[in-house]
Amino acid sequence: MTAGxxxxxxxxxxxxxxxxxxxxxxxxxxxxxxxxxxxxALAAAAEHLPDVVLLDLGLPDMSGLDVLAALxxxxxxxxxxxxxxxxxxxxxxxxxxxxDDYVTKPFAMNELLARLRxxxxxxxxxxxxxxxxxxxxxxxxxLARRRVLRDGVEVRLTxxxxxxxxxxxxNRGKVVPRRQLLQEVWxxxxxxxxxxxxxxxxxxxxxxxxxxxxxxxxxxxxxxxxVFEP
Amino acid sequence: MTAGxxxxxxxxxxxxxxxxxxxxxxxxxxxxxxxxxxxxALAAAAEHLPDVVLLDLGLPDMSGLDVLAALxxxxxxxxxxxxxxxxxxxxxxxxxxxxDDYVTKPFAMNELLARLRxxxxxxxxxxxxxxxxxxxxxxxxxLARRRVLRDGVEVRLTxxxxxxxxxxxxNRGKVVPRRQLLQEVWxxxxxxxxxxxxxxxxxxxxxxxxxxxxxxxxxxxxxxxxVFEP
DNA sequence: CCCCGGCATCAAGGAACCGTCAAGGTCAGG
DNA sequence: CCTGACCTTGACGGTTCCTTGATGCCGGGG
Numbered sequence: 001m002t003a004g005x006x007x008x009x010x011x012x013x014x015x016x017x018x019x020x021x022x023x024x025x026x027x028x029x030x031x032x033x034x035x036x037x038x039x040x041a042l043a044a045a046a047e048h049l050p051d052v053v054l055l056d057l058g059l060p061d062m063s064g065l066d067v068l069a070a071l072x073x074x075x076x077x078x079x080x081x082x083x084x085x086x087x088x089x090x091x092x093x094x095x096x097x098x099x100d101d102y103v104t105k106p107f108a109m110n111e112l113l114a115r116l117r118x119x120x121x122x123x124x125x126x127x128x129x130x131x132x133x134x135x136x137x138x139x140x141x142x143l144a145r146r147r148v149l150r151d152g153v154e155v156r157l158t159x160x161x162x163x164x165x166x167x168x169x170x171n172r173g174k175v176v177p178r179r180q181l182l183q184e185v186w187x188x189x190x191x192x193x194x195x196x197x198x199x200x201x202x203x204x205x206x207x208x209x210x211x212x213x214x215x216x217x218x219x220x221x222x223x224x225x226x227v228f229e230p
Numbered sequence: 231m232t233a234g235x236x237x238x239x240x241x242x243x244x245x246x247x248x249x250x251x252x253x254x255x256x257x258x259x260x261x262x263x264x265x266x267x268x269x270x271a272l273a274a275a276a277e278h279l280p281d282v283v284l285l286d287l288g289l290p291d292m293s294g295l296d297v298l299a300a301l302x303x304x305x306x307x308x309x310x311x312x313x314x315x316x317x318x319x320x321x322x323x324x325x326x327x328x329x330d331d332y333v334t335k336p337f338a339m340n341e342l343l344a345r346l347r348x349x350x351x352x353x354x355x356x357x358x359x360x361x362x363x364x365x366x367x368x369x370x371x372x373l374a375r376r377r378v379l380r381d382g383v384e385v386r387l388t389x390x391x392x393x394x395x396x397x398x399x400x401n402r403g404k405v406v407p408r409r410q411l412l413q414e415v416w417x418x419x420x421x422x423x424x425x426x427x428x429x430x431x432x433x434x435x436x437x438x439x440x441x442x443x444x445x446x447x448x449x450x451x452x453x454x455x456x457v458f459e460p
Numbered sequence: 461c462c463c464c465g466g467c468a469t470c471a472a473g474g475a476a477c478c479g480t481c482a483a484g485g486t487c488a489g490g
Numbered sequence: 491c492c493t494g495a496c497c498t499t500g501a502c503g504g505t506t507c508c509t510t511g512a513t514g515c516c517g518g519g520g
Contacts, residue, residue, distance in 0.1 A: 091341045092344040095348045101331065110319070113322075114321060114325040118325045118329065122353075132305050132306060143304040143305065144279070146405045158453060158506080158507060170276070170300065172303070193509095194466090194467090195511090196508090198467060199468090201467095205468095213468090220467075220468095222467080389496085390496080423499095424477080425500085427478095428479065429497090429499095432479060452507085453506090453507075
């Protein structure tokens with residue numbers, strides 16, 4: 001993992017809970033800052049720029065929702081809300097106000113840690129254009145954009161070619177049985193037309209492989225199916 | 231109007247619950263697709279490219295965690311896990327396996343809806359959401375003001391032309407499947423009237439492209455759909 | 461040695477698809 | 491009522507793509 005993504009700001013007015021949280025979080029490798037009220041929480045957030053905020057809704061000086069609103073005025077840092085209010089509209093309000101998650105007290109510590117990890121993981125890569133790409137040598141398969149690059153230039157694939165490549169790449173490294181391949185590309189009523197597989201694997205190799213006769217990515221598993229090797 | 235962030239894939243093998251969820255979600259403005267097992271869920275995800283997945287862990291054919299892992303092999307779509315297991319390590323496992331949220335049954339529907347909204351809101355890239363102006367060569371598309379400039383002069387578009395351009399620009403760089411384009415512009419009951427796409431893509435090209443016969447922005451992805459290239 | 465099954469390659473016909481044009485049809489405004 | 495803008499629908503040529511059958515290569519078994 002990268003160096004970033006390990007600073008957490010704990011906002012809680014209950015000294016006992018705040019201390020317990022800080023100890024557990026530090027033991028898990030987090031860099032912890034604490035604040036006991038809304039005003040200092042906002043100051044601490046601006047100063048330390050945490051990667052995630054753990055926010056108790058019950059604060060002495062201002063509403064937790066106001067803290068959340070103030071934070072959202074200038075940052076998209078993930079905020080996990082802690083609250084004793086188990087039921088009611090509180091959860092909906094907090095989530096719609098920009099909270100990323102909502103955990104009710106009492107909570108299991110390992111679950112809270114997992115939710116913190118999830119919140120940070122999401123924010124690390126803002127799922128920009130570069131997500132969902134599979135690289136394999138000179139090949140770049142962009143599954144979400146439905147296109148494939150070879151040495152940086154786009155290769156035009158027909159719908160059926162793309163569909164077959166997509167199934168193979170989604171199961172990359174594993175042999176896709178012929179029957180499964182046929183059904184996922186041509187429909188549930190197909191299963192024995194192995195001709196199709198031969199024709200289209202050949203076309204994919206011709207378009208994507210340096211030496212179609214000695215393929216390095218679209219490999220035949222004789223008697224079983226095909227496999228895409230990254 | 232509902233151009234982005236409203237497609238949800240519901241994966242649940244319990245027909246009653248799946249139906250109830252679908253009805254409630256549709257009433258809340260979601261475009262719902264359902265799948266009853268892991269295999270069809272993966273196929274549906276690849277075909278419909280949902281904005282969020284609601285995934286029950288108890289599936290007949292494969293583990294929900296395997297479905298999650300398969301999804302994460304090629305997409306970062308937010309996944310909200312549904313499960314009857316209230317305690318234990320299940321939550322931690324699911325969250326660390328890439329889930330974005332974890333809701334235990336029974337759940338309050340309004341909380342689930344709020345968590346779905348939060349999951350989708352997070353995944354929207356700020357630059358996309360805030361970019362009311364998209365530039366593409368000599369073209370300037372002002373999404374907020376619903377107008378488009380070519381070489382600095384405004385081009386008059388009919389409502390349908392604008393609607394189609396808007397969908398394409400909001401998904402710029404990605405192939406918009408024909409079916410999705412038809413449904414977002416003409417309504418949910420359309421899907422096979424590919425005539426419309428041909429007519430309106432031609433009109434847009436005539437109004438926006440320097441050489442309508444060799445378009446540089448409104449590109450055809452044969453057999454799949456259309457894509458706007460910035 | 462020859463046969464045969466599985467795989468790769470090639471070619472051809474028909475279907476599907478795309479771009480284009482133009483004829484109605486509907487509706488609002490003058 | 492007329493006009494103009496816009497949407498729908500149909501038709502037609504050119505192109506691409508899917509399917510199918512034929513052919514050739516290779517290795518294992520009779």
